Amino acid sequence: MWPYLVRRFAVALATLWLASSLVFLALLIIPGDPASIILGFGADPERVAALQARLGLDKPPLERYVLWYAGALRGDLGESIRYSSPVRSEIARGLSVTLPLVLAALTLATLISVPLGILAARRAGSWLDVGISAGALLGIVLPSFWVGLMFIYLFIVQLDLPLPTSFPIEGWRDPQRALLALVLPILTVTLSRSALLVRMVRGSVLEVLNQDYVRTARSKGLSERAVLYKHALRNAALPVVTVLGLEFSQLLIAAVIVETVFGLPGLGSLSLTAISARDFPLVQGIVVVLAAFIVLANLVVDLLYAYLDPRVSYA
Structure with a gap:
């Protein structure tokens, strides 16, 4: 290995x-x-x-x-022209907002989509499957910025919940307000990511359940639960793991939409500011850091693939 x-x-x-x-x-x-x-x-x-x-x-x-x-x-990416401070400091400040948003949204989306996708696959063709699939399709087609605005209108304007509409200037030095400021952005990202993952999990589980080795396991008298959790899910997880790696990479880049809607000083907003200000050292540093995270995500996916799929050779 x-x-x-x-x-x-x-x-x-x-x-x-x-x-x-x-x-x-x-x-x-x-x-x-x-x-x-x-x-x-x-x-x-x-x-x-x-x-x-x-x-x-x-x-x-x-x-x-x-x-x-x-x-x-050495970790020295130069000095930002706009902010007159080290590029790595500005990027670290942006990542302190973007990374919790992306990681929390992906974790929550996985916890929601995996059970729903498995349930839809097990009840394929039923009204439950149709309802879950329709809800997932709706979540995919709704734009994130519109969902974010609707959440602001519903939870803050209509329900008057004590949720801040912008990230605190003092950042994580006020952890309670910072966490509250991320609630609606996380829910916004989770909705769209869950919708895509539900369809992926459902399709992957359905494909695996029709394989010969699953039918063989059923013919041996194993319960449907044992067939699903001991034989099917490990192979069904392979495409889902790939999509999760891609989703993490895409969210780091596409976070600018949600960050703009909710006024978050994350890496996406910082990228827009750097480009509009023609802050070339900052733009260069942001792209390199994003590339590093994308390469790292792909590396983790490759290693998980080797762990989940015994056909992957370590030689």
Whole structure:
């Protein structure tokens, strides 16, 4: 197993290096001088030159790449132009909001969708199955921003629940208010993710229940519960694990919608601010960190696949 783990880690590191290099190259080939774009094309040449020196743009591209990569390996992603603070500090502040939102929503969505998907598969063709499938389809087609606005209207305007409509300025130093501010965003994300996962679990369980080895287990006189939980669910979990890995990656990128609706200072909102302010060091750092999380999620999925599927070779 260890050679397999080493290979997967090596592939993950190579992928991360390639992604970070492509990010650097993309910013390198952007037409025009980044310093002039940031300051405006009518800016004083001395200010432009000073910003070029601050960003390291006065050095040859290869030297800039080596310096940037060496700094990234030390955890130094440069300095944000807009905030005049280390990029890693701004990213850490955004992640402190986005990561709890994404992880809590995915956990809650899994706890909801797996039982519902199994129930729909076991009662395939029944009214219960039709109701669950219809509800899942409705959850998929409803836009997240609309669901978020409806939650605000229902729970805060109509029911007058004491839920804050924005994240506290002091952040997690006020944990109670911070947690309350995440309740509605988590429910919003959970609704759409649960809907997709319910359909995935139902389809996967139905496919496995029609396999020969399941019919053989039934013919031996095993109870339906034993057939389902001892023989079917492990194989049915394989596509679900894959989707969960993809969902985690997509939510990190798409969180900007929910964060905008609820006024959350997460990584999505920070990305929009960095792009609009042409804060290239911050944009570069955010993309690299997102790429690292996506590579890590795919690595975890690969390892879970090897654990769940005995056909995966460790050799």
